[in-house]
Amino acid sequence: MATAQIIVTLAGLGLSITIVWFFFFSAKEGMRVEAKGKFQEATVLVKGGYTPDVIIVEHGKPVRLKFHRQETAACSEMVLLPDFNKSATLPTGETVPIEFLPEKPGEYEFSCQMGMFRGKLIVE
Numbered sequence: 001m002a003t004a005q006i007i008v009t010l011a012g013l014g015l016s017i018t019i020v021w022f023f024f025f026s027a028k029e030g031m032r033v034e035a036k037g038k039f040q041e042a043t044v045l046v047k048g049g050y051t052p053d054v055i056i057v058e059h060g061k062p063v064r065l066k067f068h069r070q071e072t073a074a075c076s077e078m079v080l081l082p083d084f085n086k087s088a089t090l091p092t093g094e095t096v097p098i099e100f101l102p103e104k105p106g107e108y109e110f111s112c113q114m115g116m117f118r119g120k121l122i123v124e
């Protein structure tokens with residue numbers, strides 16, 4: 001093999017590894033929420049799912065998740081956070097805040113009323 005071919009092969013291999021790493025590790029890390037005043041606040045886009053769908057917060061500080069729904073599918077018209085006894089109806093085009101206090105570290109799911117859309121709140 002010529003040197004140029006080896007370089008191209010190695011570059012291609014490097015790129016593949018980077019892409020795999022991005023999807024399997026980096027993408028799963030989730031979004032770390034920064035505290036804004038009293039609340040740790042994040043906006044979640046509701047459209048074909050939740051974006052971001054993994055949200056990382058600290059325990060012991062109030063959290064405000066602002067759900068912004070940009071679709072009319074009945075599936076996503078409610079969001080439930082069963083571990084915090086919270087739920088809300090999300091009218092299309094509006095932003096609905098849900099506030100709660102995560103007291104214990106752990107992983108908590110949020111979902112639509114049928115459980116088709118899912119997201120995860122990681123409390124550290």
Ligand SMILES: [Cu+2]
Pocket residue numbers: 074075076112113114115116117
């Ligand atoms: Cu649903």
